[in-house]
Structures are given as structure tokens and as C-alpha cells.
Amino acid sequence: MPITTCIFDAYGTLFDVGAAARNAAAEPGRDAFAADWSRIADHWRLKQLQYTWLRAVTGDHTDFWQVTQDGLDWALDASGHDGDPELRERLLQLYWELEAYPEVPKMLQALKHKGMNTAILSNGSPPMLDGAVQSAGIGEVLDDVLSVESVGIFKPAGVVYDLVGQRFGCANDEVLFVSSNGWDAAAAAGYGFTTAWVNRAGDPVDRLPARPAHILGDLTGIPGLAGGDA
Structure with missing residues (x-):
């Protein structure tokens, strides 16, 4: 799909x-x-x-x-x-005032232009995430911010990834999950998402049961991976 x-x-x-x-x-x-x-x-x-x-x-x-x-x-x-x-x-x-990477606003805007659902799924607590989103000025290009606090366990527990389908009503193979953490991208791939690992440091791939489908140096290529109608 x-x-x-x-x-x-x-x-x-x-x-x-x-x-x-x-x-x-x-x-x-x-x-x-x-x-x-x-x-x-x-x-x-x-x-x-x-x-x-x-x-x-x-x-x-x-x-x-x-x-x-x-x-x-x-x-x-x-x-x-x-x-x-x-x-x-x-x-x-x-x-509480972390900077977004430079390509983030344009990348998210491109996804919204394609009609994509966009959200954060994070270990962060809701107040922390709200502070970061507001500081970066990206709230208008996100449909939701999902926190592990709603399930009481950190990633990579499967119940965390369950939150995506519960929120958006989508099948696993409709999801592109993006993380800079190799272990997170691998776990999400094992869960059934299409995953992209943003490997800014050029690290080796983690030796885990599943591997990310895509490896990128930054986020600029995400809209191209997502596809959809421009």
C-alpha cells in the first residue's frame, strides 16, 4: 500500500x-x-x-x-x-529550547503538501515535546505529537508503535517511520513499518533482527521516500 x-x-x-x-x-x-x-x-x-x-x-x-x-x-x-x-x-x-535541524520545516511542509499525515512518536514527555515543537515553530505542520507516557513504557516496546495505528487508523505498511536512532529504526522495521534511519554520523548498521529499509544522511529525502501526489 x-x-x-x-x-x-x-x-x-x-x-x-x-x-x-x-x-x-x-x-x-x-x-x-x-x-x-x-x-x-x-x-x-x-x-x-x-x-x-x-x-x-x-x-x-x-x-x-x-x-x-x-x-x-x-x-x-x-x-x-x-x-x-x-x-x-x-x-x-x-x-527545552532545542533547535530543529535546518531542513525540518521545509521537509514537513513538503509532506503536508503531498497530503501526508505527520506526527512525532517520542519517548519525550508531553510538556517537553510541546516545548520543543513550539520552540522550533513546527506545530502547524504536525497532525499530532504522540508520547510514550500514554502507555507507560519507553521505545522500542511494541505498544509504543501501536499508538500510530490507533491514532491514524492506518495499516503498518502505510507508515514511513523516521528515526536517527538505529535501534529505533530497526525495531520499527521489525514491527512492520517502512523505516528510514537518519544516520548523520555515518555509523555502522546495528546488528539487530530487522534493519531499516532506507539510510539517509539527513531528512531532505523523506518527501521523496513518502511519495504521494505532489
Whole structure:
């Protein structure tokens, strides 16, 4: 069946998760942090994801804002910046104002022009996602923002991907699911979606039971993959 519905992961896919640390590092008086910001941002993101997986396995669910704080605390501790509460608060504030990647608005507009359903499906909590969508100014080109909080478990649990069909009434093979996380794209492919992995870093494909149908360097090619009537 043709694609009718384009679903996007949020963090790292539409929104640049490195922007909070990068922007903080550029502020006056943060020379020590500026020397470490890239490594801290990488550790922050990795721990944030690891904590979602571990909580999903153990059934000890909390919202994404808590794991975001926990991941940052680990990263600051590991880098010796845990004694700077003002820096911690500034990084968390900036996380609510993440920048969208430059191609995102035009890409979403092109999908809407083709008549596609468009939505986010994210681990993020609803307030976090609302803040990011409003900050990026993309609310008018999204039909919905779906959060795992409605089912109480993080991706890649299958009940999360169920939310797409429940919301849009579409079959799995009508969905193009887009994520910058290789594991997410693989899990969604195993679920039955057509998937596109946005591999900005040029990483190897994850060795998982399913693989994404498409691998892209950024989001500009998504409207072409989705097809539909221009």
C-alpha cells in the first residue's frame, strides 16, 4: 500500500540534542565547559537512552524528563563538572529550547503538501515535546505529537508503535517511520513499518533482527521516500 503517514522520532531526529550543550559552551564565562562540551553532550545522550532501556526492562518507568536529568548528572559527574549547579540548570533550561535541524520545516511542509499525515512518536514527555515543537515553530505542520507516557513504557516496546495505528487508523505498511536512532529504526522495521534511519554520523548498521529499509544522511529525502501526489 502507498505511504499515507509519516512518523518521526523527536530527539536527534527532528531536534538537535547537542544544541543545549553547544549553546551553553558558547556563553561567556564557560571556558572550562567549552573544552569538554562535546564529550559531555555525547555522554548525556548515551546515558539518557541507556536509562530508558533499563527502565523498560525492569518495569521501573519514569518520565523522560527524569531520565534526561539523570543522564546529565552522570555526564557532569564523569567530567568533573558536577560541582556547578548553575551550569546544570542552564543545560536543562536549554534542553527545552532545542533547535530543529535546518531542513525540518521545509521537509514537513513538503509532506503536508503531498497530503501526508505527520506526527512525532517520542519517548519525550508531553510538556517537553510541546516545548520543543513550539520552540522550533513546527506545530502547524504536525497532525499530532504522540508520547510514550500514554502507555507507560519507553521505545522500542511494541505498544509504543501501536499508538500510530490507533491514532491514524492506518495499516503498518502505510507508515514511513523516521528515526536517527538505529535501534529505533530497526525495531520499527521489525514491527512492520517502512523505516528510514537518519544516520548523520555515518555509523555502522546495528546488528539487530530487522534493519531499516532506507539510510539517509539527513531528512531532505523523506518527501521523496513518502511519495504521494505532489
